[in-house]
Amino acid sequence: MRETDFSERVLDWFDQHGRKNLPWQQEITPYRVWVSEIMLQQTQVATVLDYYQRFMATLPDLKALAEAPEDEVLHLWTGLGYYSRARNLHKTAHILMQQYEGNFPASVEQLEALPGIGRSTAGAIASIALGMRAPILDGNVKRVLSRHWAVEGYPGESAVARQLWDLAERLTPTERVNHYTQAMMDLGATLCTRTKPSCLLCPVVASCKAHILGREQDFPTPKPRQTVPQKHVVMPLLVDAQGCILLYRRPSTGLWGGLWSLPELESLSALPLWAQRHGITLGLQQPLAEISHRFSHFQLQIEPWLVQVEAAAVGIAEADWLWYNIKQPPRLGLAAPVKTLLKRVTHHIDQGTAA
DNA sequence: AAGTCGGGGCC
DNA sequence: GGCCCAGACTT
Structure with a gap:
């Protein structure tokens, strides 16, 4: 015009x-x-x-x-x-x-x-x-x-x-x-x-x-954020003998509301007590490459660990917890970095269960 | 190019 | 609690 x-x-x-x-x-x-x-x-x-x-x-x-x-x-x-x-x-x-x-x-x-x-x-x-x-x-x-x-x-x-x-x-x-x-x-x-x-x-x-x-x-493109708050979290991928990974459903409100996610810990040192409280006996642990996830208001640094589960009590099998079968994945909402991590560890678990 | 000034409205 | 608003000025 x-x-x-x-x-x-x-x-x-x-x-x-x-x-x-x-x-x-x-x-x-x-x-x-x-x-x-x-x-x-x-x-x-x-x-x-x-x-x-x-x-x-x-x-x-x-x-x-x-x-x-x-x-x-x-x-x-x-x-x-x-x-x-x-x-x-x-x-x-x-x-x-x-x-x-x-x-x-x-x-x-x-x-x-x-x-x-x-x-x-x-x-x-x-x-x-x-x-x-x-x-x-x-x-x-x-x-x-x-x-x-x-x-x-x-x-x-x-x-x-x-x-x-x-x-x-x-x-x-x-x-x-x-x-x-x-x-x-x-x-x-x-x-x-x-x-x-x-x-x-x-x-x-x-x-x-x-x-x-x-x-x-x-439009217009907003001012680029200068300093984004940084947060850090440890996410253990707890794998049982069948190659299933433990997930929990987040509260319906707030971050990742209603989505399924991995357990979150402040540091790896908190894992043994956490596992004990949930009736889980831990096996081998190995670190995975970190993931950086950007939210609108902060940046989340995820430190994932692949953790073998020797035994798990039935107590964990409550409504908001599930053992996620990678080979036959159920249709449910996953937090984006969790989806990435699950995809990434698929072959690890294949090797682990084959052995 | 980035930092500073500032209180109020809005989500 | 962050972000933006009928921007201009200094560093």
């Missing part, structure tokens, strides 16, 4: 469904837009509303802000977080009064040079308050664009960010940029939400690659 088709659909949607009653959308001035954009950095609209009203009631214009003590500005910001935003706001007010005669510079480059104003905020002020054709790329727009064009990769990477900025630049229309900017943010905030986007109501769903692929949730 052409760039103009995209922006026209977005603008039509905005005319019908966009938000037009937010406080910073009334009596639009560069000052009011600027303050709102700073407050809205990493902060949701609902949170900002009260702060914005109080701020504007106390410091209604650039001159008032510049003449206010920093303590007063920070007081108005208390609870909003990212307090460097307030200090930079104050600094910029002074710069505008002293170097720009109380006016906002009319170029994205000059706006971006001011403290607290980055590329996206500069684009927002330029387009919304000054009517200039300038793109923005905040979290909402990143989500809309990365989904619409199925842009792979974490936007924090420079190459991915470059792609998204390039898209944002090309799609920004020459007419009604102020409404287009507001529309894109509304689209991301109200329809193209992080979870459960309302694609049926989206004006550009027909050309949305993520939707066509059914992969809305895959």
